[in-house]
Amino acid sequence: MASNNFVASKVSSETQRGRLNRLRSYITWLFEQFHDPLSVGEKLERNFEKLTMKMLQDERSLNVVEAHVNRHPTKDAIPPDVFCKLIEIIRPSSPNNPFTQRNRLRNYLVVTLLLDTGIRRGALAKLKISDLRSDSSGAALWIYPERDDVSDPRLERPNQKTKAHLAALNPTVMDALLFYIESDRKLICGSAENDFVFVSNSNAKGTKGQPLAAKSINEVFFTLSKVLGYRVHPHLMRHMWNDLFDDNSDHQNFTSQQVEDARKYAMGWSANSAMSDIYNDRRTYQKVRKIMQSHQDRVDGAK
Secondary structure (H helix, E strand, O other): OHHHHHHHHOOOHHHHHHHHHHHHHHHHHHHHHHOOOOOOOHHHHHHHHHHHHHHHHHHHHOOOOOOOOOOOOOOOOOOHHHHHHHHHHOOOOOOOOOOOHHHHHHHHHHHHHHHHHOOOHHHHHOOEHHHEEEEOOEEEEEEOOOOOOOOOOOOOOOOOOOOOEEEEEOHHHHHHHHHHHHOOHHHOOOHHHOOEOOEOOOOHHHOOOOEOOHHHHHHHHHHHHHHHOOOOOHHHHHHHHHHHHHHHHOOOOOOHHHHHHHHHHHHOOOOOOOOHHHHHHHHHHHHHHHHHHHHHHHHHHHO
């Protein structure tokens, strides 16, 4: 009963973010009312900026469910020019990469795994080294739900919402992932105490070496959004995966049902799930356009 009362008393992430925003605005107003900007002490001003920046970071990190935007069926989830720029700047060797040298490989893998597999942010955050599969049959990630992982020290433990499945991965990306684990990750103090693939490189609140928080994954995309001049977020990578899946499936000799069955497995949906309808508009429109173009050509040719 006590547990149920606690859950029932929680408000939505969107409401939490709104409250934090109002509190931050009020604190800023108080600071401006009671402190002269010309005479305020440097230490006080630094502490104020540190507090408001932490609050802003928490606002951005709250897991607000992204609304399914009704985009035009001819549009990609990410415009081609933005997508090309994203692929370029996320490379660790790119001169335009916005991250520090120590975080470049990790953040490259964070973005690449989301793009290449279509998994959710929660599945990525809870991914363990023991979940990696690499053998003669290929490379893959074992994705599965686990609600009460006692090995996870995070206060807000991420979880995989959909059913268990293997997410196929490019062998080259797997090699880069294994290299990160054996090089960058191994050098981080405290990382040997857990099995999670991605760990924090920062010692904020003593979290160095601990599993990377979901809000830190959001911050990676917030930084990329500023450089790209276009808002990208983890779930947008899932939409982009589906667009690329549709484009690639057009060149394969599979029936529409086989394509949708493959999509449902890769997304972790049940066989009778209607979730694929959300992603089908673009593919359906392309088919309709081809059919109508052929019809119109015949009609115009008969005139």
